[in-house]
Amino acid sequence: MDHEFFKAQQTAALYVANGLGEGALEEFELHLMGCGRCIDDVESWRAIKQNMPGGRASVRLRHVAPFMDWRMAASLVGVGVLGAAGGWVGHEATVGPDVYSAQTVVFNLPATTRSGDECTVLRLGADTRVAVLRVPGVPAGLVIAAVDGEGHPLPAGRYATRAQPDGSYLVRMDSQLLVGRSVYLQTHRGDGAGGEPLGCVTGELASGSQEAAR
Amino acid sequence: MITSEPPPPPEGGEMSLKRDDSPDGSLVAAIAGGTRLQDELYVRYRRPLLQIFLHRRIARDAAEDLLQRTFLQVIKKIRADGLEDPTNLGGYLYRTACKLAIAYWRGELSREYDRDQESLSNLRDEALSVEERLDHEKLAKCVRTLMGQLPQQRDREVLERFYLREEPRTAIRESLQLTELQFNQVLWRARQRFGDILRRHGVAGGERTGTVQTTEI
Numbered sequence: 001m002d003h004e005f006f007k008a009q010q011t012a013a014l015y016v017a018n019g020l021g022e023g024a025l026e027e028f029e030l031h032l033m034g035c036g037r038c039i040d041d042v043e044s045w046r047a048i049k050q051n052m053p054g055g056r057a058s059v060r061l062r063h064v065a066p067f068m069d070w071r072m073a074a075s076l077v078g079v080g081v082l083g084a085a086g087g088w089v090g091h092e093a094t095v096g097p098d099v100y101s102a103q104t105v106v107f108n109l110p111a112t113t114r115s116g117d118e119c120t121v122l123r124l125g126a127d128t129r130v131a132v133l134r135v136p137g138v139p140a141g142l143v144i145a146a147v148d149g150e151g152h153p154l155p156a157g158r159y160a161t162r163a164q165p166d167g168s169y170l171v172r173m174d175s176q177l178l179v180g181r182s183v184y185l186q187t188h189r190g191d192g193a194g195g196e197p198l199g200c201v202t203g204e205l206a207s208g209s210q211e212a213a214r
Numbered sequence: 215m216i217t218s219e220p221p222p223p224p225e226g227g228e229m230s231l232k233r234d235d236s237p238d239g240s241l242v243a244a245i246a247g248g249t250r251l252q253d254e255l256y257v258r259y260r261r262p263l264l265q266i267f268l269h270r271r272i273a274r275d276a277a278e279d280l281l282q283r284t285f286l287q288v289i290k291k292i293r294a295d296g297l298e299d300p301t302n303l304g305g306y307l308y309r310t311a312c313k314l315a316i317a318y319w320r321g322e323l324s325r326e327y328d329r330d331q332e333s334l335s336n337l338r339d340e341a342l343s344v345e346e347r348l349d350h351e352k353l354a355k356c357v358r359t360l361m362g363q364l365p366q367q368r369d370r371e372v373l374e375r376f377y378l379r380e381e382p383r384t385a386i387r388e389s390l391q392l393t394e395l396q397f398n399q400v401l402w403r404a405r406q407r408f409g410d411i412l413r414r415h416g417v418a419g420g421e422r423t424g425t426v427q428t429t430e431i
Contacts, residue, residue: 010401015269017376019383029269032262033304039261043344044408046268049377051350051357151270151315184319188271196273197319 003035012041016049018153025152103129105175108136109185109199119182119200126205128175135185135198136168142187144169144198149182178203242300245292255285259304260341263311270315280318284311348417356411363407372400 006012011028014020020028032038105128109120122131135144144161146154159173177183178201185198241254263284267277287310291297297306317323345353364370368390375381387397 008398010398010405013376013401013405014383017380017383018269029262029266030305030308032265033259033308035262039265040344040409041405042265043261044405044412045377046265047344047353048357048360048373048404048408050345051354052374052378053358053361054374054378145271147271147319149316149319150312151272151319153271186271186319196276197321200320 003031003038006031006035006038012038013045015042016045022150022152103127104132105130106132106134108134109201119202121204122178122201123206124175124179124203131173131175131178131203133171133173133185133201134164134168135171136166138163138167138169138187138198140167144171145186145188146171146173147184147186149184151184154183175203179205238303239300242292242297242303245289246296248293255289255303257341259285259307261343262304263307264343266308266311267315270319272315272318276318280311280314283314283323287314344412344417348412348415352415356408356415359411360404360408363411364404369400369404372397373404 006028011020011024015025015028028038032042105122105124107122122133124131138144143163146159148154154177158177159171162170162172164170171185173183180203182200182202184200187196187198237258241258245255260281263281264277267280268274272280284307288303288307291306297303299306314323348356361370361373364373372386372390372392375386376383383397386392387394392400
């Protein structure tokens with residue numbers, strides 16, 4: 001694809017809105033490396049996105065030194081800290097069973113310090129459709145996003161997040177999103193910018209469940 | 215901008231970027247030779263690489279750090295082994311940046327490396343992004359001006375739903391009954407207006423196209 005195509009399709013605008021598919025994203029980013037006009041466009045759209053009235057760009061970030069050590073604790077314990085099931089916001093909330101259903105599993109993910117450990121494994125049952133993760137200690141003004149192993153935001157409609165009064169966040173995810181792949185959680189200011197990594201989770205069918213599934 | 219001691223320059227002094235038909239090829243030769251032209255690497259590629267990190271939701275502080283690592287890795291590679299295809303320097307930088315972004319999110323990067331001691335303030339203007347050339351307050355004012363200047367409520371709604379609420383464009387188009395062309399025209403008009411506003415603040419934010427079209431669609 002050439003510059004005229006990207007220009008006609010307003011690709012820079014779509015790029016900033018996370019509206020490009022994987023292939024188009026790579027093609028455009030490679031083009032961006034040598035296209036001054038496209039860089040102007042991307043920077044302008046990002047400035048618009050981050051400074052749009054009603055957005056959250058004015059929220060100050062807690063200062064985090066780059067590459068500060070952190071670790072997502074490996075201990076996962078089921079919790080019953082869920083509030084009402086309603087009120088999920090953003091990402092076109094996942095449609096699935098309520099929290100009382102056997103098809104829902106709940107985990108607590110205390111974020112502590114950072115390391116290069118592998119993803120934390122969430123054990124899922126064969127009939128699990130939804131995993132709910134509680135992430136405590138999310139700084140005020142920040143929200144949680146989930147990205148794939150390449151750092152791209154996960155598709156809308158596959159997960160939802162909800163802030164709780166105690167400062168923690170609930171992340172509800174389609175279990176199929178987790179099985180066999182790494183999902184990275186991170187904070188941002190609500191406009192996609194800023195924030196810090198929280199850690200990585202991946203789903204694994206419990207052995208008993210695998211047999212049952214057969 | 216760049217760390218690590220360069221090897222002595224080749225005989226003949228500075229190389230010219232116009233030495234062959236490929237700007238990237240010349241730049242690779244300049245880097246390998248350790249001439250001052252290696253700073254062109256930063257000028258040419260800092261802005262796109264920064265956007266690539268920001269797109270992966272990496273905070274600006276960390277993105278700056280990753281930029282340094284990217285340039286450092288590539289310079290070391292060029293000086294140690296050279297590049298298989300020197301004309302594809304941009305592609306090589308891109309792949310390196312993508313790998314570093316992944317390593318960042320996986321927490322695999324070491325804290326210490328040979329970081330550059332020179333500060334951002336030493337960068338030439340052309341290596342700085344719009345957000346670095348215009349302070350936050352002014353930029354926010356520019357965006358407010360843009361939203362105020364959009365000719366139709368519908369145009370404002372498109373931008374708010376697209377960027378603030380991150381709705382898919384197909385959903386926006388369907389609810390507002392816009393064709394793809396009309397949707398793109400809304401974006402194009404907004405972009406042109408924003409470019410004009412930035413220019414009035416002394417920032418070149420894109421190509422000048424004359425009068426912005428305000429015809430209703």
